[in-house]
Amino acid sequence: MARPYAWSPWHTADADHARVAVVRGDRSQTFGELVDLADRYGPAISDLGVPDGAVVSTSLPVGPEFFALALATLRYGFGFFPVEPWHISNDGGRGLLGQVDTRLHVADGTDGDIGIAVPQVGTSELNGRRGDDPPPRSGGYLVLATSGTTGAPTAVRRARPWYPYRGVAVLDRYAAGMRHGPHVMTNLTAHLGTLGPALYALQAGSAVVAQDSWSVNGFAGLVDRYAADSTFLSPDRLVELVDRRVAPARSLKVVLHGGASCPPDIKRSAIDLFGPVLHEFYGTSAGIVSEISTSDWLRRPGSVGRPLPGVKVQITAGDQQARAGEPGEVQVWPRRVDRLDRTPGLVRTGDLGYLSEDGYLFILGRLDDRYRELNARVEAAVRELPTVTDVVATAHRHRTDTLVVRIECTASGTSALRQEVQAVVEALGSHHVELEIRPSGTFVRTASGKLRRTDG
Secondary structure (H helix, E strand, O other): OOOOEEEOHHHHHHHOOOOEEEEEOOEEEEHHHHHHHHHHHHHHHHHOOOOOOOEEEEOOOOOHHHHHHHHHHHHHOOEEEEOOHHHHOOHHHHHHHHHOOEEEEEEOOOOOOOOOOOOEEEHHHOOOOOOOOOOOOOOOEEEEEOOOOOOOOOEEEOOOOOOOOOOEEEOHHHOOOOOOOOEEEOOOOOOHHHHHHHHHHHHHOOOEEEOOOOOHHHHHHHHHHHOOOEEEOOHHHHHHHHHHOOOOOOOOOEEEEEOOOOOHHHHHHHHHHHOOOEEEEEEEOOEEEEEEEHHHHHHOOOEEEEEOOOOEEEEEEOOEEOOOOOOEEEEEEOOHHHOOOOOOOOEEEEEEEEEOOOOOEEEEEEOEOOEOHHHHHHHHHHHOOOOEEEEEEEEOOOOOOEEEEEEEEOOOOOOHHHHHHHHHHHHOOOOEEEEEEEEOOOOOEOOOOOEOHHHO
16 A cells, blocks of 8 residues: 555645536536635634634535635634534524634524624635735644434534644545545535545545435436545445445445444445445544454454554443453543543543454444443344344333334345344343334434434
8 A cells, every 4th residue: 555645635736726626516616716715715714803723613505615614724723613504593502602612603694693692704705815824833623513312412622733734644445535536425414424534535635526415316326427436325325225226337446434333234235235345434523433444344244443543442341441342331542633632531432332352343332321231232232133224222211121122124124023123132131122113214313324312
């Protein structure tokens, strides 16, 4: 593999000014136009009195202006906090902006008053002078909202680098760069799992093609039309493609997925459909923890890989460090570049998992006050059954001795699934089960494809 090298959209624009950078619908923007816009937005933000390192939020739709603003904040030393419209439509959501002391909100003019005491501007007000000032000594950084799958979302500030913006290290395994075709962005959200791969591809020199509205045939059509090489698919979209046996005619070089558990039966079918190009990652809003290739996963089905270099993972059961194979809470010491204060800091993920003898991480489910270890174990075991695409196990609201298990399955699911689930639950120590089986695609999910557990 070639040695990683730093690259940025400014390098791409210098090498090929007219290379397409962002496409959404009938709108497109070249790398030359993209960096020119970013070099207007950055100085304009400073001219509006936003101090170095302060947070700029936006509810712009994903598209050319959105990515130009993201690059402007990274290059000119601001925090970039993309939020969904629903984040700022109520008091609880607007509180996210206050959590990180947002100093400017950039909108497209349809949001109205966002209800916080910070200036609000449109992109036309940022399209002023083109700055020739050198970048600040420290680059910009991302601020992201958690999915809110088990409660209200919170804002998570990523670590700010102590060096000027450099772009990204271009790695062959992500199939991004000037030698590669576009990245297709299917979930147009501000979640790290969906935005991160697209922003990485853009910085490496690949175009980003944003799919306006999801459909399996529309996705396949975009990949073929633009000769794309990479994409990110949330597990629910991967399930739909597998269930309908739809894949582009063009062979993708990498299909990234993560953010939620993917049942092994579905992943094997996805590998059959797309080829050995699936690349799964696991992480938190603070950064990626582990990755796993198709070949490694086939040798260790269900794993999310080994921790990345510089990341330490510990499994804690009670107050003790768990042995290999023993489940417990997944706790992480992030890489130095992902630490807010550059000192070692433990992150409690709230996930139940275990490490194998050879250091591979397996995630069983969520672990908090409302979602206990038995429930996570049941979910992990049921997810192993054929035809199951997702599962939620919760305690019954009124009968404490009863476990409620809701399952989504493919069209090929049979009545035998009921007996299989009952056997799994009994083997794990629960004898009273209320079982509900639904077709795939009926659970309530976030825009990033995660299951919204609070909606039942």
